[in-house]
Amino acid sequence: MKIAVTGANGQLGSDICSVLKQEGHEVIELNHDEFDIINYEFVSAMLNDVKPDVLINPAAYHHVEKCQNDADMAFSVNATAPFNMAKICKELNALFIHISTDYVFDGLKNAPYLETDCANPLNNYGISKLAGEQMIATTGCRYLVIRTSGLYGVNPCRAKGGKNFVELMLSLAEAGKPIRVVDDEKVSPTFTLDLARQISTLLTIKDSGVCHATAEGNCSWYEFASAIFELANIDANLSKADPSEFAIKVNRPKYSVLENHFLKSKKLNTMREWKDSLREYLSLRGK
Numbered sequence: 001m002k003i004a005v006t007g008a009n010g011q012l013g014s015d016i017c018s019v020l021k022q023e024g025h026e027v028i029e030l031n032h033d034e035f036d037i038i039n040y041e042f043v044s045a046m047l048n049d050v051k052p053d054v055l056i057n058p059a060a061y062h063h064v065e066k067c068q069n070d071a072d073m074a075f076s077v078n079a080t081a082p083f084n085m086a087k088i089c090k091e092l093n094a095l096f097i098h099i100s101t102d103y104v105f106d107g108l109k110n111a112p113y114l115e116t117d118c119a120n121p122l123n124n125y126g127i128s129k130l131a132g133e134q135m136i137a138t139t140g141c142r143y144l145v146i147r148t149s150g151l152y153g154v155n156p157c158r159a160k161g162g163k164n165f166v167e168l169m170l171s172l173a174e175a176g177k178p179i180r181v182v183d184d185e186k187v188s189p190t191f192t193l194d195l196a197r198q199i200s201t202l203l204t205i206k207d208s209g210v211c212h213a214t215a216e217g218n219c220s221w222y223e224f225a226s227a228i229f230e231l232a233n234i235d236a237n238l239s240k241a242d243p244s245e246f247a248i249k250v251n252r253p254k255y256s257v258l259e260n261h262f263l264k265s266k267k268l269n270t271m272r273e274w275k276d277s278l279r280e281y282l283s284l285r286g287k
């Protein structure tokens, strides 16, 4: 298949491209410097020229504090641009796969969120991503909105700069520093390579809708840090932090666990237990 991928050099985008290329697909890698998704005329001309069978959109404006301070940009990139790309996909009869987030939820459910649960985002990032999801649904294109959470990959997250959580923990341990991590937020840390492999199983899907795709199981950030050190066999100076130790600039959900209900109902769920994926990540990193 001919598959175009936006944000192709991002943490998730780069793994999507390498998995799809390994599987023999023709992959068109679209990077921000030459393909800005908010430039509708350019995006339309380019996609009409390329005519992909599938367009995958991991590109996003997703630094939470920046989104809070610049709602215009958050809505342009996370809502209007996906809406426009979905309209183009409708014209081209292409499947549109859009990446969304656990931050569409408020975290108050305290049980894994289903795709059908009511969204209630707590910040501009989540609001703009939810708006994008809903605007895509109005276009009538074939689409999948894939909500994921707590991504880490071998290529760093460009929006967050530098290190993912695993790399941050490893570098703090290497420096011999005391490491304080909160224990009151639940996540499903999701390895981008697993998500990329999962996305490759969905390219011929006939259904449109929202699909949760995160690692199986969940943990607190403290438990995630403990597992990193246990699996990497590192004796780190790790302890639980009081949440008040970290200034909260923007509200975020404290419980971010998603149930891969849609994938399981279609017998398509390939996502692994988070610790199994972490083991593969650490071995790829030579740990």
Ligand SMILES: NC(=O)c1ccc[n+]([C@@H]2O[C@H](COP(=O)([O-])OP(=O)(O)OC[C@H]3O[C@@H](n4cnc5c(N)ncnc54)[C@H](OP(=O)(O)O)[C@@H]3O)[C@@H](O)[C@H]2O)c1
Pocket (backbone or CB within 6 Å): 006, 007, 008, 009, 010, 011, 012, 013, 031, 032, 033, 035, 036, 037, 038, 057, 058, 059, 060, 061, 062, 077, 099, 100, 101, 102, 148, 149, 150, 151, 152, 156, 157, 158, 159, 160
């Ligand atoms: N990271 C997480 O923990 C997490 C959790 C849940 C959901 N998500 C979602 O997962 C997706 C991928 O995240 P990631 O961690 O891979 O992020 P990332 O490494 O920051 O990748 C995002 C990519 O989007 C590109 N981009 C930003 N603005 C663009 C624009 N206007 N036009 C074209 N490209 C643009 C970036 O390019 P430049 O860097 O050159 O601007 C970058 O290549 C996002 O949709 C995010 O909302 C992430």
